[in-house]
Amino acid sequence: MTQYGYTLLGLTAVVAMLVAVLTFAVLKFVAGAREARRHLQGGGVDTTLLSVALQDAMTRLQAQERAMNARAVASEQLSGQIVQRITAGLLVADGTGRVEILNPAGRHLLDVASDPVGADYRDLLEAAPPLRDAVTECLRTGRPIVRRSLEIRGSGRSSHFGVTVSPLGGGVVGPDGRGAICLFSDLTNVFELEEQLRLKDTLARLGELTAGIAHEFRNGLATIHGYSRLMAPEALPAQYQPYVEGIRQETEALGRVVTNFLNFARPETVSLARVALGPLARRAEDDLRVELPVGTTIETVGEFGEIEGDEVLLRQLFGNLVRNAVEACETAGIQPAIAIEGHIDRMRGICRVSVADNGPGIPESDRARVFQPFFTTRSRGTGLGLAIVQKIVVTHNGRVVVGRSSAGGASIDLTFPLNQPRARP
Known part of the structure; x- marks a missing residue:
């Protein structure tokens, strides 16, 4: 090419x-x-x-x-x-670094508003250092770079580009007749699909590995709890009576943890149908009204569209996200203000949903770990809320990432494939 x-x-x-x-x-x-x-x-x-x-x-x-x-x-x-x-980005620079050509697809991929012909490619690609370095390497060595995968980190998300750079000669461009032609395309969707497939496989293996162990733990806890119920605290010396109650409370708490984990590890039985996300998002407040602290506000705005999904699982998804956001605000002593926003990207056939709060946010160092089972930063947290959210999203062929809200708190950003209308026979 x-x-x-x-x-x-x-x-x-x-x-x-x-x-x-x-x-x-x-x-x-x-x-x-x-x-x-x-x-x-x-x-x-x-x-x-x-x-x-x-x-x-x-x-x-x-x-x-x-x-x-x-x-x-x-x-x-x-x-x-x-x-x-051409749908791929095309950049041509001469030996001095002057941009000769940047086609419309390239301007779109690099988020460049105007035609940069005459500018220096190093300035043009300042926000995309890996791409800039690839062009520089080709101009310096005169050797082509073929089908290299580069990660371009932008504001809020990362993109993956497939890049090929070849040297130009024969007096075609520039005062010295040398230059480089760079073809680049956005492979982010391909990388996200591969990541999604790996995650599905990981979750399936995790469920198979841990389900049996969790059952054994639950059986043992049930036995301990049963024996503790047979013990009459009043028949024991006074100094031992609190221990019996402590055993009961701890075995009950551990039993709930094991049950939650079994629910997480068990393969989901999905009943797919056309589901409108907007009503489900707005229903989250009604479902959690009894649990919400006084003064909590939940605002639902934007356009959500329809997806192929399981309504029960999606209700659980929104419930977990709102509950997690409220608990984060309460822990920080902040009155919760939750915003659920939807946006439809018809060009890509996806629906984006963000659940944002005004809490303390999630540190950058923890964002890659928050979806791991049992990871939590709260003393009373189970560490399964966001893990279950990720599992439900992946079950619906979606994607979930953690960001920062405009209010300074956390933003859980979901992406789902839109329900495509079936062609008439």
Whole structure:
């Protein structure tokens, strides 16, 4: 693909050179013919036949010149159309670093508003250091970089680019005739799909591995709890009576933890149907009204759309997210203000939902761990709330990440594939 791009960029220059040579030849031939005709006429020789032949030759040459010019224009237009309409980003820089071309797809991928021709590519790619370094490496070494995967960290999310950079020579660009052509495309969706498949496999293996162990723990706890119930505290010395009650409370608490973990590890039975996310998001407040502290506000805004999902699991999803946000605010002594916002991206066929709060937020160092089972920063937390959220999202072929809300708290950002209308037979 890179060689093809090089050929397209060089085609205009080659055709222009051919046109110039042909034009020079035609002009020289015409001048010579006119000079010969003047000499012949001055000598009194009948030049009618020669004039006709010369005129015919000139006509043919002029027709060839027009055809060559038309082909050059068509070739230039074709090259321009390809550069403008190709879905991959295309960046061409000369040996000094001057940007010669950045096509519309490239401007979109790099979030560049205006045409940067004439700018320095190092300034243009300041927000994408891996891509900048790849172009620099190619210009410095003169060696191509083929199908390299680069992670571009932006504001709020990371993107994965597939990049190929090839050197340009032959006087095509720049004052020294050298440069580089860089083709790049966004592979973020591919990487996210691979991550989703790995996560599904991990969750399945985790469930198989731990379900049996958890059952054994629960059976043992049930036995201990049962024996503690058979003990009459009043029949024991006073100093031992609190211990019996402590055994009962701890075994009950551990039993709840084991039950929650079994629910997490057990494969979900999913009943798929068309589900409108908006009503489910708005229903979360009603479902948790008894649990919510006085003064808690929950605002639901935006457009949510429909997905293929399990309504029961999705209600549990929103309930866990709102409950987790409220508990985080309460722990910090803040009156909870929760915002649930939906946004539809029809170009990508996805629905984004964020559940944000005004609490203390989640530190950057903890964001990669919050979905791990039993990880919690709260003394009374089970560490399964967000793990269950992730499992439900993955079950629906979605994605969940942790960010920061505009109020300074945490923002749990969900992405679901939209329900696509079925084609009529």
